[in-house]
Amino acid sequence: MDQNEGKKGALLSRAGEAFRRVNRAYAPPKEHPLAGHLGALAAFGAYTAAWGAVVGVRRVALPDRHQPLDLLMTAAAVFRLGRLLSKGSVTSPLRAPFTRYEGSAGPAEVKESPRGGLIRSTVGELATCPFCLSVWLTTTFTGAHLLWPRATRAVTGGVTALAVADTIQLGYDCLLQKNSG
Secondary structure (H helix, E strand, O other): OHHHHHHHHHHHHHHHHHHHHHHHHHHOOOOOHHHHHHHHHHHHHHHHHHHHHHHHHHOOOOOOOOHHHHHHHHHHHHHHHHHHHHHHHOHHHHOOOOEEEEEEEOOOEOOOOOOOHHHHHHHHHHHOOHHHHHHHHHHHHHHHHHOOHHHHHHHHHHHHHHHHHHHHHHHHHHHHHHHOO
């Protein structure tokens, strides 16, 4: 082992110990696993960098400003997909390896909790959190909109229609319950 490798090893060892001290001072690891969240942050950084790299390689011109309709439709699509992926009963098989079913949580939604070791529970926490998924979905839609704007508008339009239809369904159910009670 040369001197540089020894210095790198010592530096990594000190950084690891510093992280463990911060983790212990922040919260008991079983209550709030910082290591898992640090891994999720690193994965998100790599995911975002990959989108950026593809956009850069393709030399896509960035827009001067956002189109208001694209923003509204993307926001509605991110909201609806975030709920569908993180809470939908029909998408529970996707989350099952990382979560434990706890019960029903409303129309076509379930309540689940993360389970397993550090990586599995971190993925379970991400998969059951619509707010967490929204960050990843927004990044996906942003990159897709830059690379394939027409196809992305078609997808966001379809998912926005689903969000509006769901809102109408829930509103209709509320009216029926109000009038029957």
